[in-house]
Amino acid sequence: MAWFFGLGITGVVLLALSLVFDGVLDGVLDGWLPLPDVAGFVAATGFGGVLATEVLDVGPVVATGCGAGLGAGAAWLTYRFGRALTHDRTAAAPRGTDLVGTSGNVVTAIPADGFGEVLLRLAGQPVKLAARSTAPVARGTEVWVEAAPTATSVVVRPVDR
Structure with a gap:
């Protein structure tokens, strides 16, 4: 034994x-x-x-x-x-381009010639990214994502309501 x-x-x-x-x-x-x-x-x-x-x-x-x-x-x-x-296949991981068309809020004001920061939701998780805009955007403004040129930055425009 x-x-x-x-x-x-x-x-x-x-x-x-x-x-x-x-x-x-x-x-x-x-x-x-x-x-x-x-x-x-x-x-x-x-x-x-x-x-x-x-x-x-x-x-x-x-x-x-x-x-x-x-x-x-x-x-x-x-x-x-x-x-x-x-061999388990899961759903595709979210990508930066999935942010295009979503809305978020500005957390650091965006100047006309530089970067600010926006808070967005990617797959249900809050994500803070660098953001550019053609016009200055104040802190707290709701914005739409127009493009995601890199994994850590987006191009946004203010939401017209």
Whole structure:
């Protein structure tokens, strides 16, 4: 039973190392199997052998077979879960050009020949950006974004109401 505990603990240590070093140790197996899959197999084989020995009261050969079966299942689940996580596609990240046509407020007055600051909402989050305008705009004025020339600046005009 001590061998099975050793395998289980070794698998847990391998899993911890694969998480801490985040893919650095994946090259150990030449890309054949990801290290978390191997760690899952080793840990489940060891702890499955312990369970088979204690619960089923079987010998080491049968316990090894039970542990290997459980280990193969754990490795397969780890592999499928890892693939699902790495192939997960989320919505597109918001971009500066998504600001065009939105409204905001001036937080630092915009001079006619320089930059001020505006507070806008991008994907529901407040964003403070540098802003230019063709005419001076006072602090607190509501403005519309006409263009986003860079990721950190916008061109605005006052809202006519």
